[in-house]
Amino acid sequence: xxxxxxxxxxxxxxxxxxxxxxxxxxxxxxxxxxxxxxxxxxxxxxxxxxxxxxxxxxxxxxxxxxxxxxxxxxxxxxxxxxxxxxxxxxxxxxxxxxxxxxxxxxxxxxxxxxxxxxxxxxxxxxxxxxxxxxxxxxxxxxxxxxxxxxxxxxxxxxxxxxxxxxxxxxxxxxxxxxxxxxxxxxxxxxxxxxxxxxxxxxxxxxxxxxxxxxxxxxxxxxxxxxxxxxxxxxxxxxxxxxxxxxxxxxxxxxxxxxxxxxxxxxxxxx
Numbered sequence: 001x002x003x004x005x006x007x008x009x010x011x012x013x014x015x016x017x018x019x020x021x022x023x024x025x026x027x028x029x030x031x032x033x034x035x036x037x038x039x040x041x042x043x044x045x046x047x048x049x050x051x052x053x054x055x056x057x058x059x060x061x062x063x064x065x066x067x068x069x070x071x072x073x074x075x076x077x078x079x080x081x082x083x084x085x086x087x088x089x090x091x092x093x094x095x096x097x098x099x100x101x102x103x104x105x106x107x108x109x110x111x112x113x114x115x116x117x118x119x120x121x122x123x124x125x126x127x128x129x130x131x132x133x134x135x136x137x138x139x140x141x142x143x144x145x146x147x148x149x150x151x152x153x154x155x156x157x158x159x160x161x162x163x164x165x166x167x168x169x170x171x172x173x174x175x176x177x178x179x180x181x182x183x184x185x186x187x188x189x190x191x192x193x194x195x196x197x198x199x200x201x202x203x204x205x206x207x208x209x210x211x212x213x214x215x216x217x218x219x220x221x222x223x224x225x226x227x228x229x230x231x232x233x234x235x236x237x238x239x240x241x242x243x244x245x246x247x248x249x250x251x252x253x254x255x256x257x258x259x260x261x262x263x264x265x266x267x268x269x270x
Contacts, residue, residue: 054096054174064095085209089248096174097212106200106207111173113198114180117221118169123162136163137170144217148244148252153259160256161221168219177213181238183222187231194237205241208251216251218242223257 005020033039042065049068050061071090075082084100091097099107124130140163143150154160168178181198189197194204208216218238226232242251 052097054098060095064091067091067094086248088210088212089250092212092214092250099212100210103202103207103210106202107210109199110179114178117180117182118165121161121165123159123165133159133163133166137167140164140167144252144254148249149239149255150252151255151257153257155259164219164221164254164256168217171215173213175214177211177216178219179217180219180221183220183225183231183235186220186234187226187228191230194234194241197234203241204238205243208241209243209249211250214250216242217254218251219254219256221256223255224260 002020002024005023032041034042046058046061046065048061049064050056050058053060053064056064071082071087088097098104140150140152152160152164168176168180170176185197194200195202198204200207208218220235220238223235226235239253242253243249244251244253
């Protein structure tokens with residue numbers, strides 16, 4: 001091993017080459033037993049895979065481990081790189097993951113904030129009568145399949161927020177991640193960054209890239225309440241954080257806007 005780290009004469013430049021010992025002492029030797037019939041390391045890896053999944057069991061852990069091996073083999077033989085967002089893009093269709101431990105607190109914060117906003121929306125007429133809107137829900141689903149930025153327009157009190165709330169609650173959060181932002185909050189705190197307004201520890205773009213859901217949607221409710229330049233810049237930052245123009249991003253943006261405000265507000269975001 002020592003001799004194999006000696007610099008070949010053909011590559012020696014005028015500067016003296018590093019001695020093999022100086023290189024080798026920086027190596028950390030790790031012994032793995034993955035090729036053994038009974039592998040403690042593989043058992044540990046499968047156990048970690050179980051913990052990564054929302055409803056993980058031994059069989060699911062083994063399936064995830066095999067999928068990770070396949071990804072590693074593909075990158076090793078074809079070249080390229082694999083970071084967390086790219087890995088989630090490859091695997092999220094097959095597996096339902098827990099939030100990454102580093103980002104779990106921020107995701108909990110976002111989900112709790114979204115739930116508070118949803119709880120304030122009453123989808124019943126007069127507080128008692130529920131009116132199904134299957135045609136509108138289908139139209140919303142169809143539009144979101146075709147476009148990553150969609151406007152839901154209507155007069156004040158027409159039920160825009162109630163419609164999107166019903167859409168948001170059609171699927172569990174593991175399949176459809178919803179983040180709900182009120183436009184008035186972006187207007188109210190113009191001096192604060194998006195991360196500060198939302199109470200986040202991590203940069204929003206980095207956080208959203210770790211969404212484990214198969215479908216992720218940012219809802220900006222009340223665009224007509226954003227009048228200042230700072231509020232518009234905050235919305236711009238939110239949309240950019242979703243990376244909607246990236247093929248790898250699962251994020252889409254829903255703007256909720258009153259009809260009378262759409263001519264001015266719609267042009268800014270469409």
